[in-house]
Amino acid sequence: MLDSGITAIAYETLRDAKGTLPLLTPMSEVAGRMSIQEGAKYLERPQEGRGILLAGVPGVAPAEVAILGGGIVGSNAAKVAAGLGANVRIPRYQPRPPPLHLDDIMPPNVTTLYSDRHTIRETIERADLVIGAILITGARAPRLVRREDLTRMKHGGCDRSTVAIDQGGCVETSRPTTHRNPTYVVDGVVHYCVTNMPGAVGRTSTYALCNVTLPYVLQLANRGWRSVAAAYPGFAEGVNIDHGHVTNHAVADTFGLPFSALNTNPPTGRA
Amino acid sequence: MLDSGITAIAYETLRDAKGTLPLLTPMSEVAGRMSIQEGAKYLERPQEGRGILLAGVPGVAPAEVAILGGGIVGSNAAKVAAGLGANVRIPRYQPRPPPLHLDDIMPPNVTTLYSDRHTIRETIERADLVIGAILITGARAPRLVRREDLTRMKHGGCDRSTVAIDQGGCVETSRPTTHRNPTYVVDGVVHYCVTNMPGAVGRTSTYALCNVTLPYVLQLANRGWRSVAAAYPGFAEGVNIDHGHVTNHAVADTFGLPFSALNTNPPTGRA
Amino acid sequence: MLDSGITAIAYETLRDAKGTLPLLTPMSEVAGRMSIQEGAKYLERPQEGRGILLAGVPGVAPAEVAILGGGIVGSNAAKVAAGLGANVRIPRYQPRPPPLHLDDIMPPNVTTLYSDRHTIRETIERADLVIGAILITGARAPRLVRREDLTRMKHGGCDRSTVAIDQGGCVETSRPTTHRNPTYVVDGVVHYCVTNMPGAVGRTSTYALCNVTLPYVLQLANRGWRSVAAAYPGFAEGVNIDHGHVTNHAVADTFGLPFSALNTNPPTGRA
């Protein structure tokens, strides 16, 4: 890529004015909402689950869903699970006190909890479905769910038990899977860890992604990327390669390549 | 069975005081709720769907769901689809004006419509997912959805389009399937017509069924079946075979066997 | 009373066309709603409770409330408890399959369950507050909660634990109390069993009671009681004494008095 001389702008490192990663938001929304419909599927017996209907019916309790993390993935998963009728608990992993109370916008069958070790274990033990929804930018997610925790999940005399869906790597026993072979079983727990979940609903995902990308594309087309990068430092963070030079520290470090500071002054004679 | 001399009481013909079939209710609830999670699955690309997330995401519209019928299957499907965030339309097939307005208990993303031919076609054409939820006791469901209607459903340049789930046989192109081979495709439309849907969530279904069965079992055990049949004519309709005699008209007709009227007086010397 | 020659019409035995006891309904509504605010109070430490806020706060789970019975008392208790934010479970005691699904009108933090022995125990064990809401007309409520069940309730290292509020006598250890001495403790469980709960909110209760009584009073005043009793058999059931004669079987039996059938023909010369 360096040899090609292109300017490479990466979705996943571009930031907005508040420091968040706007181009990752829609994929997190899709993954969060889809995680519950996948979970519902793998609780069915033909898909190796325990044979539980997530929604329950009148007179039979719905499933208990534990969602680890209350960010974009977690809150979207919670909304859908609660809409289906499940009882949802969200231990939230928060290095700082929360800026926003999920409690204000979630239906009453969603309970937020503080994510300490004790709470996580207790929540997992009573859950039929565990969603790992911790994604820490540029860092490895903490191992919130340990192998020993899974063995304490409800089995109910069944050799297969509950379902763990992991989108961030916070489950010790998780390893990447694909839509072709989406699940594997560890200690009787079905694991679904498809890395590219949104790919299964490409029509929805593509629209969602274009919605957030288009405004940037329009600015790039109208003003040229150097001008946009000069105006918005967050956009400049998205520029990883500039005419054969790596302009992103992390990329340079990862591949052992020399780093060049990004020059946002247009070179003489060109935009 | 006749030779065995047993008394056979059938779940599916037992009626309650209001004439409904109480032992079928829980299975209809399970099937209705489960139909939406199956529909969501078969809208995914790896399951041959168009790649649509039923719930949508902010900025991308959710799926349109057409539910034909507003009885137990239909209203449970509607509740779950609406909870997921879909736009739901329910053309209701009603030989009589409705006794209850679904509108009073459904969330605002559910719209009820009158089920005439024009409305059904219009509703199907704009739907991403069609649920057939017409079950008329002891009769063949009317063919509300014709093969030509399906070809008008949204394809979007895709060789596979929307999903039709049929629980009552109101779709012309439906034929029974199993959990092992749940779907087939007709005219580019994925069909899911598993006859025993609740079997996939056996744990939930069994509890639901026992909840409604147990009171009858207790009465049978305490009072003897003849006494219960004498007191409740609806229960008597559930008794299909009595000591080698067929006591249900429909069963007798179907198998060409002689019919005997049910005797609810206890024979001398026994309960 | 017999000697006084009065005609006595009793609130508690008067029935409406559907066989329910309409003049008891408002007091059941008051008792059901009030039971939760009493329960909330006795969960506070100064009132000998475990020091739990029924509503919880963001990050701390709300109380678990078990409501035994889904009739008027139970459904009103559920509505208020859910409104406060508690997680509510309602094992419903049903001699027959339910005529109405509470699930359709309750918020999603209310779960209905079938009331068998196993479910009741499991529900009580996880509850912080248990509401006994079984009232069977003219019969002693079944002992759904046994003394041994209470000892399994959450204690949390505390010598006082959860709260049991009984309105129907379905708790083995319940005995009537008064607003002056409303509670007592058995096996570390605070019991609140005030028989006349609505008396504490007399202003609300009086309006509620007058609302249902007034239409009867108007009919009595306009048509005379014999005429009303002749037209409405349910009203006739409310007439317990007529000119010195006991006209209600249960009352006659209880006091060992002779029973006279009610004469709804006006005596000659008077209304």
Add this chain to the structure above:
Amino acid sequence: MLDSGITAIAYETLRDAKGTLPLLTPMSEVAGRMSIQEGAKYLERPQEGRGILLAGVPGVAPAEVAILGGGIVGSNAAKVAAGLGANVRIPRYQPRPPPLHLDDIMPPNVTTLYSDRHTIRETIERADLVIGAILITGARAPRLVRREDLTRMKHGGCDRSTVAIDQGGCVETSRPTTHRNPTYVVDGVVHYCVTNMPGAVGRTSTYALCNVTLPYVLQLANRGWRSVAAAYPGFAEGVNIDHGHVTNHAVADTFGLPFSALNTNPPTGRA
């Protein structure tokens, strides 16, 4: 005004700490909410509409409402339209990814969409009522709805069709109207473009406006305007004229008058 020597502070250019125009907010709230009740009125036949009840009734679908813009006008319109029972779609015009998801606080019959040309046309075509709710401070609203788009709206064999209400000028065919003559018809579409909508509900509007104005008035009275302007740069932007000098660039430009920078130091000897 300049000759009078007054100090003129303009509601519409005063900003708060976040750069928004706080004194315009209540009028936008009023206009947004009122736009739906005006739309409902002009869908009635006697007001030249198609004879549609915005709310629908059970069995007949409610109106489809397209709201262009998800700011204060648009979100208030959406809330009221959804409360009435309409199906609402909001293509949002966003030069940047949205800071807040309307989806989190809107009822489920509101769908947000990305506002590209394709989506706008599709949304308008299926709408019974279109609300233009784009207001870009200090700029002419983009022409999102073109004359050709309106001709594609539903006519239903009627010479009058749907209703377009414009509060920002984003409809090509809109021109200002008054409460005396609020509507005109273009290509069979009723247009309502009253510029001073809040004037019709003066009692509500006056309270709403005073609520946001009073805190500024109190500060002015207590500290003097120069002191307030010195402390809050946003307030200083509201000062348009100071003792005969134009202190607002846009005003000076518009009228071809000389501009003077605002002096927030109190002149010697006076406050």
Add this chain to the structure above:
Amino acid sequence: MLDSGITAIAYETLRDAKGTLPLLTPMSEVAGRMSIQEGAKYLERPQEGRGILLAGVPGVAPAEVAILGGGIVGSNAAKVAAGLGANVRIPRYQPRPPPLHLDDIMPPNVTTLYSDRHTIRETIERADLVIGAILITGARAPRLVRREDLTRMKHGGCDRSTVAIDQGGCVETSRPTTHRNPTYVVDGVVHYCVTNMPGAVGRTSTYALCNVTLPYVLQLANRGWRSVAAAYPGFAEGVNIDHGHVTNHAVADTFGLPFSALNTNPPTGRA
């Protein structure tokens, strides 16, 4: 009509199995929902109202709406008014204790009250909008709102005050109006008493009416009216004229014509 020899079946006297008037239901639904959008309009100053926005805005209270009657008109009005954000009070006129609690299906800004004289006056006095929604089949509605009550409504120093909309004649000062001249003023209160409200939204009303009529039409076409009348006594009540004979008591009485009992046996030789 008698001379023409036709058989006349009247919408307004046909009953269903429960004794209600099914063909009037949709028009009551339309009138109830529409009454609130009319009320909102006439609270605007250009329509002679007090200049109040029914929905209010944040910081300014919404309108208080009094709805007299909790039947089909009243409950539909309440739903729409509450959806708009108004505070709604419903004194219910009930000759009998209510069969259904509106409280279970209405949002929390709707309060039901018992409809005695004291409550009605108190409710009207605090209301900005009064909806008369009492319709007693075959009888003149009671005069619940007296002229003296209206003078106590909020005027606020205004010569025009609140709005009264009457659909049943329970307001003493109401007299029928038309869509051409819908309102008049008595004692400073705007009265809207259009008798044919649904006519203004003909498209919605026609669909709603056909939805309930069509099943009867199909039965008539398939079986002949005599056969249907023989099977359903409620349908027979709808037959007002049969081959030149008046077969409805009330119609015969009103016009002083001889009454003939309806013969549901088909005459020899014809259907």
Add this chain to the structure above:
Amino acid sequence: MLDSGITAIAYETLRDAKGTLPLLTPMSEVAGRMSIQEGAKYLERPQEGRGILLAGVPGVAPAEVAILGGGIVGSNAAKVAAGLGANVRIPRYQPRPPPLHLDDIMPPNVTTLYSDRHTIRETIERADLVIGAILITGARAPRLVRREDLTRMKHGGCDRSTVAIDQGGCVETSRPTTHRNPTYVVDGVVHYCVTNMPGAVGRTSTYALCNVTLPYVLQLANRGWRSVAAAYPGFAEGVNIDHGHVTNHAVADTFGLPFSALNTNPPTGRA
């Protein structure tokens, strides 16, 4: 304390990045939610109230609750009161236009109002329960409720009337009380002004407090307090005493002690 040489970090002066006091938030949430259950209790007759059920019942209006202030205490009180079914009015005291509309996240039985003198009086006069929820950091709350206002509250011919609960001192007649003697009566109004409300629900309060405290404790333990204080100025504000020196201006002023600026450079040779 100074002599002991300790470093004292105070919960109540520590700020987060946005300038709020994060360690006070959970106690405000508890106090706000608990205030309504206390209010409900003291409206009961045995607790000297007027005998009103806060929730009302069908046919009897619920209590009117006035909440002065829309911050953390007020919004939590409003949520719980509305959940119980009360009609809630919140005059909000706002020195600046509000950053967030409570209206977007509150149920429809909550009305926000601007908190001027006129509105406060009017709101109190119609209230059954008044919650004072004004807490201005480091300042005495304004006396929004004067003694004369309370005398205008509803008495209803009762010598005891409504209930005032004060958490911030905005009621003129409030004086601190304890859980042992929580109430006193002034002018017939029950006052509940327990200063340490959360103490009564210690189990909930302790978890809530630990949830927000633990992240700070972890940082202190991992990095040493000087390092944390250097990184976060808000944390530094929490350090009141450092090795015998008062490092907080307000504390120094209050006790007449010398003030020392906080030194966040670690002393040589120690952390």
